[in-house]
Amino acid sequence: MKIWVYIDHFKADAVSASWEAIGAAKALGGDVAAVVLGFGVENLANSAFEYGADEVLLGQDAALEDFRVENYATALSALASDATPDLLLFPTTSRGRELAGMVAMDLESGVLVDVVAMEMDGDKVLATRPIYAGKLLQKTVCNATPQIVTLRGRAFEKPEAESGRSGTLTQVQVTSGDEKSTVEGYAEAGGGVSLTDASVIVSGGRGTSNNPNLTAPDGMSEDEAEIWRAQQGFALIAELAETLGAAVGASRAAVDANYIPYANQVGQTGKVVSPDLYIANGISGAIQHLAGMRNSKVIVAINKDADAPIFKFARYGVVGDLHEIVPALNEAMKARLG
Amino acid sequence: MKIVVCIKEVPDSAATLVAEDGQASWGDAPLVINPWDEYAVEAALNQEGDVIALSIGGEDSKIALKHALAMGCKEAIQVSDDALSNMDTQATAKVLSAAIQKIGDVDMAFFGRQAIDGDAGLTPAQTARVLGWSALTLAVSIAVDGDTVKVERSIEEGRETVSAKLPAVFSLVKDYGEPRYPSFMGIRKASRAKIPAWDLAELGIEAPATTVEVVGIENPPKRDVRVEMIDGGSPAEIAEKLAERIMAEKIL
Ligand SMILES: Cc1cc2nc3c(=O)[nH]c(=O)nc-3n(C[C@H](O)[C@H](O)[C@H](O)COP(=O)(O)OP(=O)(O)OC[C@H]3O[C@@H](n4cnc5c(N)ncnc54)[C@H](O)[C@@H]3O)c2cc1C
Numbered sequence: 001m002k003i004w005v006y007i008d009h010f011k012a013d014a015v016s017a018s019w020e021a022i023g024a025a026k027a028l029g030g031d032v033a034a035v036v037l038g039f040g041v042e043n044l045a046n047s048a049f050e051y052g053a054d055e056v057l058l059g060q061d062a063a064l065e066d067f068r069v070e071n072y073a074t075a076l077s078a079l080a081s082d083a084t085p086d087l088l089l090f091p092t093t094s095r096g097r098e099l100a101g102m103v104a105m106d107l108e109s110g111v112l113v114d115v116v117a118m119e120m121d122g123d124k125v126l127a128t129r130p131i132y133a134g135k136l137l138q139k140t141v142c143n144a145t146p147q148i149v150t151l152r153g154r155a156f157e158k159p160e161a162e163s164g165r166s167g168t169l170t171q172v173q174v175t176s177g178d179e180k181s182t183v184e185g186y187a188e189a190g191g192g193v194s195l196t197d198a199s200v201i202v203s204g205g206r207g208t209s210n211n212p213n214l215t216a217p218d219g220m221s222e223d224e225a226e227i228w229r230a231q232q233g234f235a236l237i238a239e240l241a242e243t244l245g246a247a248v249g250a251s252r253a254a255v256d257a258n259y260i261p262y263a264n265q266v267g268q269t270g271k272v273v274s275p276d277l278y279i280a281n282g283i284s285g286a287i288q289h290l291a292g293m294r295n296s297k298v299i300v301a302i303n304k305d306a307d308a309p310i311f312k313f314a315r316y317g318v319v320g321d322l323h324e325i326v327p328a329l330n331e332a333m334k335a336r337l338g
Numbered sequence: 339m340k341i342v343v344c345i346k347e348v349p350d351s352a353a354t355l356v357a358e359d360g361q362a363s364w365g366d367a368p369l370v371i372n373p374w375d376e377y378a379v380e381a382a383l384n385q386e387g388d389v390i391a392l393s394i395g396g397e398d399s400k401i402a403l404k405h406a407l408a409m410g411c412k413e414a415i416q417v418s419d420d421a422l423s424n425m426d427t428q429a430t431a432k433v434l435s436a437a438i439q440k441i442g443d444v445d446m447a448f449f450g451r452q453a454i455d456g457d458a459g460l461t462p463a464q465t466a467r468v469l470g471w472s473a474l475t476l477a478v479s480i481a482v483d484g485d486t487v488k489v490e491r492s493i494e495e496g497r498e499t500v501s502a503k504l505p506a507v508f509s510l511v512k513d514y515g516e517p518r519y520p521s522f523m524g525i526r527k528a529s530r531a532k533i534p535a536w537d538l539a540e541l542g543i544e545a546p547a548t549t550v551e552v553v554g555i556e557n558p559p560k561r562d563v564r565v566e567m568i569d570g571g572s573p574a575e576i577a578e579k580l581a582e583r584i585m586a587e588k589i590l
Pocket of ligand 1: 351
């Protein structure tokens, strides 16, 4: 079986799920080639070898410097219709998902999207994907060639990079040719660990604003004072996150109340995450929030209300005020992690 | 210029789902317009021009179409054909493209970023591909100027500004702004609206082949978690116990 793994990157920085996809491809068996498209992305070819690719197809063109899905799809579809791989794997990022979708239209195939497990059934990949926000699992196959699959980040193990490992590097001609749209600029998100890559997430909900011991500065309206109090709560959460090397998450209630930007929202209409450790603070555990984090390995819940539904999904629970427990936990973890 | 918004109905996000005989069942939970599609309707209504809501499906698709009418869409069109019972996103994109072409003179087609039932999030980009239009997905803001449009997009790494020529396909993220509620007058108008149904013959196409086959639907394995409540003592004592437990999980 000939498997191609598309290496998704932002400005020549690869998304970690691309390397996970190489690992997943090798586990299926067959010849694994990584496809690296862009401009000034030679470094990614080397990394692809180190993560286990036997071959790298490197297509570089100034027209591919910015990712526009139309250009990339045209380039990738042309390569795939020439070389006829049996299976195309992509990481499920916003780029990978749409690129896979367009390539499927070009090649008259179909996409199995956001897959969390794969096995071979004859020459077909039998894929498992969560639907209804993970409330159910769908088993699905693609009855066309190439089979196209996008893999959910952190669902497949990232291989150990083997430094100095190399393979066959093939430079390929790329045709891009869609001039209908151009990227004019980027505003990169401020530092911190990204939610979808995070192995630890510390989250806050509406409970972050509930600290009667705090008096907001004079002259604030009721709403402003609530937001201000919540931001003090989120500051405690951010400190714990820093100690743990974690990303900061939030419930929709916290986002809707303007405590924290939407980029931090976890849940059905936010990000779906599956870290090793998820610490939920002042979050009740509504079904739409659970949809986004129920696959975390270990869930810790800190909530004032002993009957909060989140405790039904947690491994460890503390009934208490997050404004007291979170800073204490931060100290206790600092002492252990140095 | 005409504006189309492509929408569908889904079980309410609070519904409990179970797999029964390989099918998804949501009991008596209500069907509602897909929450992401409400943002699409909102963005469509904010453009200059008449907005037409479009949905593929049977009787239930009228739930979404009536909601869109109640929010302020001028017309609603249903594409309905027995040959469309088993569609994947690829087929959906082809049928929607044919309907958009039949409507004619469309400059902007809006979509929800994904439907909360199948969670695929492919249809906007795939429809754009069939139409040969730019896919301006995950938009935070949209500014039209003559036949060009500038869109700020939300991607994992932050925001990206893209300019493109119309016609184009759009999908929205939550940062775009909250969708409006249907007005009382809108609801009355929608309840009386006659919604035309087009079949494939009217679109001039055959049922597109599906390449993605669903083999089965299962309940996720039960998580065997029993919560251990950490209590007793001061916050510092509780935190000590909790920190011990977390360290013992060997994940840090
Ligand atoms: C279509 C749709 C999509 C949705 N998508 C999402 C989504 O993506 N993500 C999401 O999160 N929600 C989503 N929701 C909203 C969801 O239904 C809940 O409203 C939301 O998750 C509640 O957030 P919360 O837990 O922070 O607030 P609440 O439910 O108000 O819970 C606050 C919790 O904080 C506790 N608390 C209060 N004070 C303290 C304190 N001092 N210390 C400790 N605990 C305290 C309380 O006991 C309570 O349990 C969606 C809803 C709909 C209808």
